[in-house]
Amino acid sequence: MQCDLNIPFPKDVNKESLNKLELILHTLIELNYTHVAINKQLSPKMYYIPSKKQKQQMSQKEIQDLEEFDLKSDLETYFKQFELLEEKFKHKQLKLFTRVTVEIDDPNQLGSIFINLNSPSAKNRFDLVAILPLSEKGLSFLTNNNGSGSNSTNVDIVTFDYNNYFNGFHLKHKTMNGITRRGIKVEILYSSIFNTMNQSNLKFINNSKQVIRCCRKGIKTCIISSGASQNVHVRGKIAIESILDFLGLKADVYSRMLKENPISSLLNGRLRVKSYQQTIATGFDVMMKDSELEQKGYEVVNGFVVATNNINKDTEQEPPNKKLKK
C-alpha cells in the first residue's frame, strides 16, 4: 500500500497536457503505488465575486477576466476527464480519488465557495478538500470558529507553496497544534527538490524544515506526496525515505508519514462524503468507488447501495411444487 495524494490536474485542458497526466499515472504503477488523488487547484481569481463598490475600484480588464471565467463549467470538465481516467485504469491496481485545493489570500473573499463545494445536494463531491494559505490571514481562516470558520471542519489537508519562501508569515506552534488536533494533516511536497532552477531545491529544504519544526516533528501530523507535474519527478518508496532521512527525520517518523497518516486523511474525506457526521455510512466499504461496487454485483442508485439475493428465489418456488404434489 502506497499513497500519493497530490497529482496536479493541468490548468489548460488539451490533448498534450492530459497525455502527460496519464503518463505520470503509468509510471506510478511501475513504482507500486496504489492510492492516488488528482488535484484541482482554485486560485482566488477563479472564485472571487466582488461587490459593487469593489468593482468601481478595479480596472476594466480585471472585470472582463472575472466575467469570462465560469467556475461551474470548469469543475464539470474536471469531473468529466476524471471519469474517463477512471475507466482507463479500471483493471489496474490504481485507485483514483478526487481532490480540490483552495488558495486563500483573504478569508473575506471566500464567500460561499466552501458551501458550494461541500453541499450534500451537489452531484459530484470531492473526496479530499485542502487549503493553501498565501498569507497569515489565510491560515487564520482555519483557527477562528465563528461564522465562516464552521466550514473549516470540512478540511482534510493544509499544504504550502514549497517553490517560494513563505513571505510575510511565520508558522507558530500554537496555531499548528490547534489545527492538527482536529485531524487535519499538513502536507509536504517533495518534487521541487529535483527542480534546480531558481534555487527551489534550497527553498524546499528551508520550508519543509520550518513546517516539521512547528508540527512536533510530524509524527502524527505530516503526510508526504509528490505534487509532480512531470513524469520524471516521481520516486519510489525507498527513495522518498532517503530524502526524508536527509532532512533529519528518524525511521519511525517517516514510516508513519508514508503509511498511516495519508490513509487516515483519506478515511476522513471518504467518511464525510459517505456518512452522516461519521455515525452511519452507506455502502459495502468506505474506500470502494461506485464502479468497483458494480463489478462485485451491487447496484448503486442515487447513492444508495442495493444488494440482490438469490437465496430467497428458491423458497418462492417451493410452495407451487408442493401444491402440485397434492
Add this chain to the structure above:
Amino acid sequence: MVRIKNRYILFELLYPPTECYNTENIIFEHRNPSKPKSVINPKTILYEVRKQIKYYLGDQSLGKANITLQVKYFNNVTSVGILKCSAEYYKTVVLGLSMIQTINNDKQKVIINVVKLSGTINKLQDHSIKRNKELIKRIKFQTRKNNNLGYHYETKTSSELNKFLTEESKEVEVIDDPIEIE
C-alpha cells in the same frame, strides 16, 4: 577479528517516456533497452552517484561512502543492477542514487528505482528472480490481450521484445567476494 560488513542494493533504471500515445505497450516502454553501452554502463552510473553525493552532502560524506563503493552487476538489456557499499553509510548512497535525473548528460531523463536492500547477495538474487517472473507475466498478459483485440506488433518491436524477455528469464548470476577479515 571482525568481518567487514557490506550492504547490497538492488536497483533498476526506468526510462519514463515523454511522448507516448500508444499506451498498450507502456510496461515495455519504461524499460527501453535501445540505449548504447557507451552512454550507460557501470562507470557512468558510479560517476553520477558520486557527483550527486558531493552536490548534496559535500566532500566529507563522499569520502566516507566511497570506501567500498562498487557496481557488482549491471545488465543493459534488462536495466537491472546490484551495487555494493559499506553498511554504515548506505543511506548516503541511496540518496545519491535517488537524486539522479540524467546519466552522462544524456537527453533522456532517468528514474532510478531502488528495489531492495540486503546484507547478502544471495537474498537479492532470489528477490530479483521472483520479480522477473512477475514482470514477464505482466508483459505477456498485455500482449495476449492486444492480439485478441486485433492489434499486431511490427516485427522490429516484437524481436526487441523477445530479446528482452529471454534476457529477463535468465537468472542473475553474481559471485560474492571471499570474506574479508580485518
Add this chain to the structure above:
Amino acid sequence: MNETTNFIRENLLSKSKSNPSELEERVNPYLVVAPIAKKSAKIKPKKYVLDSKSSKNGVLKHLLAQNNYRMTNKLTKLYLSSFIKTSNHSIREAQDVLTKNDKIKLEKHKRYEYLKKEKEEIFKKIPVSYETLYQKMFKEMWIPYILDALKIDSSQDYKETLIKLNMNVCLNKLSICDFNGCRIKVIKSENLGYLGKEGIVLWDSQKTFIVIENNSVGLDSIKILNKSKTIFEVRLPISKNAKHELIFHIIGDRLMYRSSDRVGKKFKNKNVKDLMYYINANYLFN
C-alpha cells in the same frame, strides 16, 4: 553524627558568635514540627445489591429519586447483567434436561415445543427463540417502522422510490431512530472474536448492544456486543420477499448514546485516529 555536629559548632557557628549554644537556642523553636490535622478518610463506594425487600420491580427507589445519570447507568448495568446471568443459567439447565431425555437431536422448533409441554417452569425462564423474534420484532415491527420513517414504499419499484429520496436526510433520520428489534451483523472489529456474529437487538444501551444469537445446535442464547471499536451492518429489505436490500453501516464509536438521548443530539466530525480498524488490516501491512 557527633563528629559533624562538633565540626559545625566549633568551626562554622563560632565565627558569628563567641558562644555557639546561644545560636542553637534561637534556631530551635523554628524547627519544631507541629502535627497536621488528620486526612479525612476516603468514602468507599457503596455496593448496590438488588434486593426484593428494599426495592420494587428490582429498582432501588431512593436512588432513582436522585435522578442521576451515573446512578441510572449503574443500575441498568446491574439489572441487565443479572437478567443475562439468570437466563444463561436456565438455558444450561434446559439443555441438561434435553440431553437426559434424548431430545437434543430433534429439530429446533420441536425442542421448544417439547419444553413448553413437559417443563413449563424452565420454559418460562428461557429467552424467546430467534425465529419468533425474527418474525414478530424484525419483520412485523421494525421494518414497517423504518420504512415509514424513511418514506419508502415497498410495494412500488425500488428504483423509482430511491431516486426521489435525498440520501443525507435518510442518514440523518437513521442516526436518530431506534435500533431495538433490528437485525445486525458485526463486519469489522478490533476484537477478532466478534467477527461475523449476528443477532436481533433486544436492548440498545449506551455502550453495548444486547443481542439474541441464532444457534442451530442447541438453544438460542443472549450475547453482549460492545459498541466501541466495532462496525455493524444493517440490511433493510425494500422490495417484496426481501429480494433487494439496502446496506448501511453503524459506526459504533460515534453512536455511544442511548436512543432516547440521541434525538436532540448534534453529531460532529472528530479526529479519525481511533477508526483505523475500519480500513482492512491487509492494506496497512502489504
